[in-house]
Amino acid sequence: MLDLRAISRDPEPAVAALARRKDGSDERLRAALAARERLNAIRPELEAAQAERNAGAKAIGEAKRTGADASEAIAAMQAVSARVKELEPEKARLEEELRELEVTLPNLTDPTAADEDTPLREWGERAESGRDHLELAGAMVDMEAGSKVAGSRFAYLKGDLVFLELALVRWVMGKLRGHGFEPVIPPVLVKEEALFGTGFLPDTEQQIYRLADDPLYLTGTSEVPLASLHAGEIMDEVPRRYAGFSPCFRREAGAAGKDTRGIFRVHQFDKVEMFSFVEPSESPAEHERLLAIEEEILQGLGIPYRVVNIAVDDLGSSAAKKFDLEAWLPSQQRFRELTSTSNTTSFQARRLDIRYRPEGGKPEHVHTLNGTAVAVGRTLIALLENHQAEDGAVEIPSVLQEWGAPARLG
Numbered sequence: 328m329l330d331l332r333a334i335s336r337d338p339e340p341a342v343a344a345l346a347r348r349k350d351g352s353d354e355r356l357r358a359a360l361a362a363r364e365r366l367n368a369i370r371p372e373l374e375a376a377q378a379e380r381n382a383g384a385k386a387i388g389e390a391k392r393t394g395a396d397a398s399e400a401i402a403a404m405q406a407v408s409a410r411v412k413e414l415e416p417e418k419a420r421l422e423e424e425l426r427e428l429e430v431t432l433p434n435l436t437d438p439t440a441a442d443e444d445t446p447l448r449e450w451g452e453r454a455e456s457g458r459d460h461l462e463l464a465g466a467m468v469d470m471e472a473g474s475k476v477a478g479s480r481f482a483y484l485k486g487d488l489v490f491l492e493l494a495l496v497r498w499v500m501g502k503l504r505g506h507g508f509e510p511v512i513p514p515v516l517v518k519e520e521a522l523f524g525t526g527f528l529p530d531t532e533q534q535i536y537r538l539a540d541d542p543l544y545l546t547g548t549s550e551v552p553l554a555s556l557h558a559g560e561i562m563d564e565v566p567r568r569y570a571g572f573s574p575c576f577r578r579e580a581g582a583a584g585k586d587t588r589g590i591f592r593v594h595q596f597d598k599v600e601m602f603s604f605v606e607p608s609e610s611p612a613e614h615e616r617l618l619a620i621e622e623e624i625l626q627g628l629g630i631p632y633r634v635v636n637i638a639v640d641d642l643g644s645s646a647a648k649k650f651d652l653e654a655w656l657p658s659q660q661r662f663r664e665l666t667s668t669s670n671t672t673s674f675q676a677r678r679l680d681i682r683y684r685p686e687g688g689k690p691e692h693v694h695t696l697n698g699t700a701v702a703v704g705r706t707l708i709a710l711l712e713n714h715q716a717e718d719g720a721v722e723i724p725s726v727l728q729e730w731g732a733p734a735r736l737g
Contacts, residue, residue: 347640440636449632454712500570516546525550550602605696664705667699
């Protein structure tokens with residue numbers, strides 16, 4: 328949610344920031360500001376007219392009680408009442424118009440966010456060829472059984488691949504705790520308010536599973552319940568950092584025929600998500616901190632990657648700036664998105680009403696940031712393909728063996 332009061336003092340920078348998105352949100356902002364201005368003009372006039380009407384009604388009652396002539400007071404009150412009847416529906420219409428516009432406005436883009444996807448750096452050596460993850464995993468990824476039981480884009484993971492996933496999650500959670508993140512297993516069913524608060528509604532309805540018999544949704548990321556953990560609160564301290572592990576669910580609407588082979592794009596997957604609540608002045612540094620942790624994880628796993636500053640017209644509604652980490656997949660001979668991290672500034676905090684109290688000051692909205700520590704399915708793909716040996720087996724990094732992963736798969 329944008330701070331329209333602050334923006335109205337100097338709207339052009341905000342309009343320009345939204346114009347970079349190329350989605351019409353700059354014009355919607357102008358319309359919202361115009362509706363707000365008209366509303367602010369009507370409110371005092373309506374309040375004055377209502378007060379005059381009330382005073383007139385009191386004067387008429389007094390005149391009738393004393394037997395005085397009330398005809399002039401009645402005529403005056405009739406005129407005032409007519410004006411109130413004109414203003415009240417106009418006020419209600421403007422309030423509704425403003426509400427409808429406000430919920431469609433995305434976050435302002437950061438000046439340092441890219442105009443087009445911009446690779447910033449690379450790490451690791453790219454393999455020139457290799458078998459894909461389904462060939463390497465063999466029976467440990469059973470797409471046929473997943474399709475039989477749940478439909479397309481579902482899979483069974485079996486055998487040593489299960490121990491590899493569990494080791495990966497445990498290693499990452501331990502690493503994040505060392506960086507000051509509190510481990511959390513959050514709910515994966517949430518109310519509409521939680522999705523609205525994080526900006527997933529009304530922006531991404533087509534991607535979200537909704538229960539038929541209860542007012543609940545399946546989350547596509549633990550960002551949603553982690554953000555709502557302090558909804559409606561004045562936090563006693565910031566920064567606060569959480570690491571949430573959960574299954575995630577996405578309908579992948581609009582992805583028909585795209586990445587249909589294997590477990591790269593599926594409806595259900597596990598993920599460890601980082602989430603931070605910080606003071607506004609600290610959010611740019613926190614964004615770099617989350618990115619550095621994501622890079623540390625991929626380097627620890629020996630997965631070649633590149634960092635990309637994502638184009639503003641590809642940002643979600645809540646993000647002001649986003650970095651993607653794309654892993655190199657030898658079987659495809661290209662980089663593919665593996666993790667990302669976004670600075671959502673005060674956008675989510677305003678929707679969820681999350682504030683902190685600066686020392687000696689009034690409560691202010693915090694800034695929130697999120698970052699994927701490990702998207703398990705895609706990380707398994709990257710591990711298998713980048714650590715395949717000539718004999719067809721996969722050599723597992725030693726950091727995961729310490730947590731129960733096998734030394735070799737296959």
